[in-house]
Amino acid sequence: MSDDHKHAPMVDEVSEFEILEIAVRELAIEKGLFTQEDHNKWTEYMHTLGPLPAARLVAKAWLDPEFKKLAVEDGVKASLEVGIDWIRTMPTQFGTPSDYCSFRVMEDTPTLKHVVVCTLCSCYPRPILGQSPEWYRTPNYRRRLVRWPRQVLSEFGLQLPEDVEVRVVDSNQKSRFIVLPVRPEGTEGWNEDQLTEIVTRDCLIGVAVPKPGKTANDPRPVRKALKPYDH
Amino acid sequence: MTSINPDKIVLDEEMQARNLDNSPIDLLEQIRQEGRCWEDLAPKWGVDNPEPPWKIWLEATCEVLADRNCALPALERRWEEDDLSEELYRDVPFPERQLLALAHLMIRRGLIDEKELAARTKIVEKRLHMAD
Numbered sequence: 001m002s003d004d005h006k007h008a009p010m011v012d013e014v015s016e017f018e019i020l021e022i023a024v025r026e027l028a029i030e031k032g033l034f035t036q037e038d039h040n041k042w043t044e045y046m047h048t049l050g051p052l053p054a055a056r057l058v059a060k061a062w063l064d065p066e067f068k069k070l071a072v073e074d075g076v077k078a079s080l081e082v083g084i085d086w087i088r089t090m091p092t093q094f095g096t097p098s099d100y101c102s103f104r105v106m107e108d109t110p111t112l113k114h115v116v117v118c119t120l121c122s123c124y125p126r127p128i129l130g131q132s133p134e135w136y137r138t139p140n141y142r143r144r145l146v147r148w149p150r151q152v153l154s155e156f157g158l159q160l161p162e163d164v165e166v167r168v169v170d171s172n173q174k175s176r177f178i179v180l181p182v183r184p185e186g187t188e189g190w191n192e193d194q195l196t197e198i199v200t201r202d203c204l205i206g207v208a209v210p211k212p213g214k215t216a217n218d219p220r221p222v223r224k225a226l227k228p229y230d231h
Numbered sequence: 232m233t234s235i236n237p238d239k240i241v242l243d244e245e246m247q248a249r250n251l252d253n254s255p256i257d258l259l260e261q262i263r264q265e266g267r268c269w270e271d272l273a274p275k276w277g278v279d280n281p282e283p284p285w286k287i288w289l290e291a292t293c294e295v296l297a298d299r300n301c302a303l304p305a306l307e308r309r310w311e312e313d314d315l316s317e318e319l320y321r322d323v324p325f326p327e328r329q330l331l332a333l334a335h336l337m338i339r340r341g342l343i344d345e346k347e348l349a350a351r352t353k354i355v356e357k358r359l360h361m362a363d
Binding site (some may be wrong): 046 | 277
């Protein structure tokens, strides 16, 4: 190996939280709450997760009307085309308490915008979209989106015209959703890889829309609820 | 007008009826006050990964606790995590807040013991520092 080889930067300091995470896990294993083997399986599975399959599904749907029809009608079947088998690839082989579901692809139109939430907890289409962002888990987003969707979307920088209907889809333990946004102008002639790049996680949740040249999510400041409800 | 998910209302009522003990736990209070968070450590060491490496193990722990033996149902864990996050650990960044909440509710539910956890943190700390 060359002397010039550089390692990626790493945190060479053990934090109290790192210690706590290990301690909780080791104690739980000792007490028989789960096994190291089961934990390893979950960890390996989670390493495989990310938003790319969902982005590719959208890109394919934009390019192929037949695939788009399949995606909207049978999201689970369409997912196989991007390498996601909702039923057989989970660590437990039959889904998990929080993941086995009917998976639906919600198609936007120029006059209809979908946005995904889980008002109950933070159900999320992880097999195809990876781990949920922090803001998606917060009571602030979950409580307010269903009541004031336009206001919440505007906080994400998405101002919608009055003639666009906003439809909030509420995930639960059985049903998960992604949004199939409208293909943006300026992408004529693009191939699948190019289109996949602009379908960000936030576009797939519905709090952003794809734009040529925009390939990353914006940072999301977590705001406190302006109008929290009592529950 | 959108109505609140009726399942959410039922869950809220069930969980609130349990009168969960959200009072501070000494060990976790000490970590909350003195612990070094990823959002401080990462820039200090020039690391741009937005999440600490241990987050994936924490997520796996949460999943596996809800799996098979179902020692800690996911829905109840998330409800309690929200509750603790809005009160006791509101000033702690994510995912450190998630970890503190998980440890807190596991202790309060009797899944692990605070003294045992304190002893184990000392053992882990010693082991990790020996590896330096």
